[in-house]
Amino acid sequence: MTRLRITSSFAVVTLVMGIGVAVTWGRTIIVTATVCDRMAGISDIAPRQSWALSQPWPGIYSNTTLTIQPRQSFLFRFDLGEIPDGHRIAHAQLTLPVNTWSGVEPRFYLWRVLPDWGRGACHLYRKVERDRKIEWTKPGAAGISSDRATRPTDIVRVTEAGDVTINVTEDLDLWNTGAAPNRGWMLTVEDPGTVVHLLSPAYSAAARWKLRVTYEPQ
């Protein structure tokens, strides 16, 4: 009996998937890192939000690479004002350009950040004073479920240079519905001895970090 019931349900679902794929009515927008209103580099050596990575002046990103390694992470937040009210997220993907790395097939993590970490500004070479400081639960925003989400949004294994596309549908859904405030993401490297270099968020129009969002009416 059990097997019979399972079989019938399975057939129905296969049918529904076939129909669903054939029909689309959503709209897709692409926002780039130029709409990122917050960026900051942090290090767990400093217990507070500390130094920043790559924005010498507002709106001008002159440095070419962004380095993520153990104890050195990067925070960023996209402004999602372009998504109109009354719509829900069908799909969202974040595209990041990986430049170079060290280590064998290194991995980097994308986390949803939980607390409000201030405005932030980024620079590779000098420490930047910001409007507020935040005490992380653990240095480097390492507190699971308090500084960062309980599980990473995704873990990316780097095998070759180029764009990496990450499914961020769930995070966008949480932010868009207001179930969780949009405090942005954090990129980290957790495996010792590995380093990942990405092209900086707004390096060029072609290689700019992109967030592609498909939404549809509720």
Next chain:
Amino acid sequence: MMWRIYIPCLIGMALAASVLGDTTGTAPDWLEGYRVRFPVRVVSDAKKLDAKTIIVRIPTGGWLKPDATDIRVCGPDGGIIPAIVLAHDPLGDTIIQFRQESKEERYWVYVSNPDAPGKDLAFEARVSTAKEASIQAGLLKMRLAKVSAENASALRDLLAEIGKQQGIFDQASTNLATWQEALPKREAEHATAKVLVPPAKTTLDQAAAAHAPFQKIADEKTALSRAASTKAKRAQAAAARAAQAHNAAIGKLNTAQQKLAADPAPSEQETAELNQRIADLKSALPELEAVVQSTAAAAVPLEAEAAAAKQVATDARLAAAPTDTTLKQARTQHTQLSNAAKQAAARVAKAKNVITSESKLKADAQAALAKLQPTLPGIKKAATDSKTASDNAVTDARAKEATYFDLAAAVDPRLLKEGLTVEFREWSGDKFADWAQVVEGLQCSDNVLGGAVVTEVIQNVNPFRRADPRNFAASYRGYLKVDKPGVYSFFVNGDDATFLFINGYKVYSRTGTNPPLRGRVELYGIGADIQLERGVHPFEVHHVIGNTAEATGHCTLMWLTPNSKAWQWVPRTAFTAAHIAVPVGVEAWDGQPIAVFDYGIDDVLTVDGVSLFLTRFAAAASPGVSPNVTWSFDDGTTSQNPSPTHIFFKEGDVVVTLQSHPTLPAFRRRCHVWTPPVPTNPLAIGTAVEMLSEIDVTQLQVRDLNDIYHFLRLCEQPDRWPVMERVCDHLLAQPELDVKYRALLYGSLIEAIARQGRGTEAVKIFDRAVAEIGSLRTLDGAVRLDTAYVQRQVLKDYAAAGKLYAQVIQGNERLRHPLIRQAAVAWGDMYLDAGDLARAGEAYRLARQLGSIGAVAGGKTDAVKRGALLRVAEQQLTQGNIEQTYRLLWRIENEFPEQKLEGLYRYMRAESDRHAGRYDQAIRNYEMLLNLRQWGGFRPQAFHGIADCYYRMGDSDEALKWLTALQESYPNEYQQRDLDSVRARIETRRSAFQQQQAADTGGDAAVQEIPTFSDRHVNYEQPDDVALIGSQRAGPIPALGFDGPHVVTALRPGFGYAQVANVSMVNLPPQGNLWLEMWYRTRGTSAHDREMIIVKVAGDDAPAGVVSAPPQRTFGLWHKIVLESPALNTFNGSFAVFVPESAGILEIDGVRVRHVSDRQHDALRRFVQGADPQ
């Protein structure tokens, strides 16, 4: 629940009095007003150590006044013995020193009397005055000793320089005289030789002139002879060539004639050709013969001419021979005389050079002496005067010291100049550029971290704050024993600032931020000199480390003794030692039970940035006493367990209290949480779950609960579900929790409740979760997936699970998210579990159509990637790299779920499960492999794998059954794998088991099972444990131990090893390894790197394997040492433990050997890899 404290019983009490010795003896009456006392007993070797004082470290944690002036010591007669406080940690231990009375070994130390009288200020003022006078005299003595040392050094250096210059002068004078005498003689020899050269040159020229015409003629004639000879040889060659041609023609003719004669039937053409050839040759022969004759004739006169010319040349050379001989003789003589003249000239030149250089040396030395000698009287006088002044100061200092001693000896045992102690403080100063700044900083550094009795000034860490080697000050105080008077050099090597005072005088200082010197240290220029007379000198070493990132906590006192040529650590024999006593119990004035406690870091479990510090606490009471205790762990949690293991979540200090008496204040101790450098026990995961189950998690902060939740999710412990339920429940009640986190908590809560057999309740939680987060599609799907897993794996309700999978896929057909695919994969897994491979395959294929899981990158095709992953996984499995195989299989099944139905994947999964000790899962995979008929090539491997799994699970019968099946079905495979030896091993083990069973039960094998060895715990509290020591060199002593009121220690400290345990083990499992843990602490122990704690493990017939590890200087704190031995492949075994007989006291307690299975090792390995293994 772990109960490690000593439980009082008749056996234990009898043991305390008999086997383990008398602990207290007849106690004196209580001192008025005091409420706690510690019986203490001298434990140092009285035969070797002729000391007059005793130093003891008392766990006073909060029971003394801030200055500890209320501590008292009594002898057995109740008389008060003056004691001095050497180090006092208000949240820990107090080190005191007092005089030994008539070799008495038992004393009582009283604490906890708020009304104790204060100090006798008038008497203290008199003592202080005398002490100040003595100190000043001592300082003057040291200053003058320093001056004397410097003047003595200056005189020594001057005399050495004068001696050196005088030696140069004398040697130069001697050399000069010698060479000046030799010079004229050499000049005469040169003149004589020089005269002989010109005549020889004339003779040579004349001989050359006489020989020249003869030589010319001889050369001409020789040239003519050579030309004639050449012509003759050419003519001879032409004649030879003509003769050769003639002979060749004759040969050809003979050949043709023979051929014509030999052919019985020649053709006409052949005959004609041969005849024609014979005729041609015959006609040519006369001409050739004529040529031979003419060329031979032409050569004859030329040969004659050549012979004549040769004779003429020979005659010419003979004519030149006499003059040639004369010429050679003249040339040889001239050469010899020229060389003799040159050598004579060189000898003259050398003599002149030496005379010049020696003259300069002599003059320089003379000048230097003229400059140095006038200063000698003054320096000599200064040295003599300062030596006299120093001697007088020594006399004066001794007199003043005697005055002080007479007055204070009764109350200050330090005047007996014994013992070396150290006190560590938290450094609150901010500068250490000079001593004044350090004093200022020390005065505000009130926070004492701890103190200890030591035997040397050697430290490589802050022992009381090992997690942070910065911001502390260490102060060593002791007495230097000088047997050989003279000038000593001292050097304190450490991070940042170091200072050395001897007799109150600052001998050495190194200020500011510095790294310690490493590697080869230069002999001079780094230390400071001081002249020390024979005797005992008080000294202090102060070491301060600021907020220096590179600091390690290193500090050593080194010296250069008179006439030595190398720096060395000041050895322990250079310090005077006091007797060491240990508290053997703790008593309350009203006779009620009371306890203090110690602690040690048991294990640290770290994963994904979350650390659980399993800290072991042990209440310590007098033998036979078992108080009711209440712990408070500084984090809101409490415990009534006498010996709990508590879990902290970050490094640093916590103040833990132990309430064991209804009216006395709680015993308080600052405990330092850190990560000790020992391997983590795989059983620690289970211990952590057990300990978490005992505490009230609702008292913890949310931050700690987050860490606990993460730990529980990963720990794979079957008994985690009750605490998981409590944690999830409490967290879900918290406001402002991240919504995704809440979804995960709901999933975990549902599983936790279901795992405890409350399925209906779990379903209600699911409804609650859906009501709360059902509007969020991804989270709703995640909760449904989690719930479906529970329905399938726990409640076995496949219909409900299938329905949930369908809802996830069906309800989110337009949502492009990995969880949709995960639902399909999980659905396929369910079919696989049910044995419906076809449906499982369909589900996996559907999953593949639902996009990928994880980020998209790279351009390799699926087939290439899948093939590469399988190949690499197979390679890793062949190489025995199970971890990597697991990870690759995980990637394969996530990215290519249909591979779960392939034989190679299933085989690798089964093999990696078997090697990881997951035998039940391995058997299941092997059986699934046997069901995949198209993969029949793997059947022999599956048979063997199943047999091996059963053997390692201890089921010899089942293992033999599968081996037999393999032998019958695949005899060739059986032979190739040499499985007869495996069979023999299993049968031997079964036979040993049966024999042991028969011996235990008298032949009635059905009555009793032999338990598999899992744990052996020795804490020296029972006569059986004491018997296990098996050595005359070690024994138990009463003490406030870490696992009951006795510890074991080497009885005669020295340089050997003492056995402290020798334990047999029965029915050892045929897998895993043996994990030995032992707690130890050092009191004044000089544990060097070369000294090891050694464990020998032996099997039935197997030789002993040895594992060892070095103990550390623990400065009186309990540390754990861990030794791991591979499993013995025998039925019985034993282990023996040996410890070094170091100086001081090395206490051992809580020896424990446990069997750790392969599965438990694998569980730890998986745990530390975290939620996302690479």
